[in-house]
Amino acid sequence: MHVLILGGTAEARALAGLLAPQVRVTSSLAGRVANPRLPEGEVRIGGFGGPDGLARWIGEHGVDRVIDATHPFAERISFNAARAAAAAHVPLLALRRPGWVPVEGDDWHEVGSLEEAAAALDGLGQRVFLTTGRMGLAAFADRPQWFLVRSVDAPEPPMPARTEVLLDRGPFTLDGERELLRAHGIDVLVTKDSGAAATAPKLAAAREAGMPVVVVRRPPVPAGVETAGSVAEAAAWVTRTN
Numbered sequence: 001m002h003v004l005i006l007g008g009t010a011e012a013r014a015l016a017g018l019l020a021p022q023v024r025v026t027s028s029l030a031g032r033v034a035n036p037r038l039p040e041g042e043v044r045i046g047g048f049g050g051p052d053g054l055a056r057w058i059g060e061h062g063v064d065r066v067i068d069a070t071h072p073f074a075e076r077i078s079f080n081a082a083r084a085a086a087a088a089h090v091p092l093l094a095l096r097r098p099g100w101v102p103v104e105g106d107d108w109h110e111v112g113s114l115e116e117a118a119a120a121l122d123g124l125g126q127r128v129f130l131t132t133g134r135m136g137l138a139a140f141a142d143r144p145q146w147f148l149v150r151s152v153d154a155p156e157p158p159m160p161a162r163t164e165v166l167l168d169r170g171p172f173t174l175d176g177e178r179e180l181l182r183a184h185g186i187d188v189l190v191t192k193d194s195g196a197a198a199t200a201p202k203l204a205a206a207r208e209a210g211m212p213v214v215v216v217r218r219p220p221v222p223a224g225v226e227t228a229g230s231v232a233e234a235a236a237w238v239t240r241t242n
Contacts, residue, residue, distance in 0.1 A: 003238060004028060004063045005039075006081055010198065011095055012069035013039040014231045019238060026061070030070075030077070032135070032153075054084035063088070065238055068225070069095040072218040073133075073192055082222035094227045095234045097195040099218060100203065107212045114139035117190050117214045121145055124212045125188030129181065131202060132192050132216065137163075148184050171198035177205035190214045 001023040005012050008029050016039035019025050025041035028048075036045075048054035058066065068081045078094065085092035102108045109124070111117045114136045121128060121143060128147045130140065134155035140147065141158040149155060150166045164184075180186070189206045191199075193215055206213050221227055228234040 001064045001238070002026065002062050003065045003067060004058065004061075006066070006068045006070050006077060007039060008032075008036065008074075009069055009071055009097075010196070011097055011231050011234075012067075013037060015067065015069060015095065015234050016041050018231060018235050023238065026063075030074075048080075048084075051080040051083035051087065054080055055087040058084060058088040058090060063090060066090055066092045067095055067234055067238075068092065069234070072096055072099070072194055073216075075219040078219075078225075079222050082225050092225055093234060093237050094221045094225050095231070096221065096227055096229065098229055099193045099195045100200065100215070103207070105207045105210075106203070107207075107210070109212060109214045110217055111214060112217055114216060117216050118143055120214050121188065121190070124214070125186075127185050127187050129184070129186045129189045129202070131199065132190060148180075148186065170196070172201050174201040174204055177201045178208070181205055181209055181211070186211070188212050188214065190216075192216045193218045 003019055003023055003025050005016055005027045007027040016025050016027050020041040027039045027041060027043050029036050029045045031045045048057050066081060066085050068078050070077050081092060109120050111120055114132060118140045126145050128145045130147045130149045134151040137155050137159035140160050143160055146162040147160045148164050148166060150168055152169045189211060228237055
């Protein structure tokens with residue numbers, strides 16, 4: 001069996017490591033990170049050329065199963081995967097880590113897009129910790145607030161005029177996030193509901209500080225696509241559909 005994992009997440013790497021000793025695994029990475037952590041098995045880097053290109057690649061390489069284990073906000077890739085799997089007549093599973101849930105003490109302001117997140121900042125704070133990734137900074141480019149932007153690779157313009165960039169990669173600790181908020185005088189956090197445990201400590205640090213958090217809701221999985229909430233569930237799906 002040949003399993004194609006659309007990856008780039010910690011869950012995708014864990015799944016490849018779990019499946020590689022049993023079946024042929026190819027992990028596909030988008031190539032947006034300069035030095036990605038490579039999973040076990042075969043790896044390809046770069047796009048497919050849309051859903052038609054992906055369907056063609058699936059057929060040419062004898063792929064039997066496709067698992068979309070991309071970031072919860074990689075909406076275009078997920079919809080391309082759904083169209084391609086349907087065209088190639090191969091089963092598709094979306095592996096999605098559970099989203100974050102507010103708890104007592106949280107001051108969350110949920111929005112549907114980065115543009116709504118930028119608009120929501122008015123009245124919430126002036127020193128913003130922006131952890132939505134380097135690809136969407138244009139949505140905040142005309143905002144007057146000061147921004148601390150954390151990303152794995154350096155972002156490119158357009159971005160807010162008053163921006164400090166912090167290059168770092170998780171996992172992050174609660175103590176580290178507390179100190180970061182304190183040292184930079186942060187008074188509002190903006191994040192996406194990625195659901196990752198490695199980046200969740202910032203939410204706890206914001207809660208302790210009584211800080212408002214603007215949370216961008218994740219897009220839905222394409223209609224009709226089966227989902228799994230854990231690596232173990234995804235591995236069991238491969239076995240079950242064998």
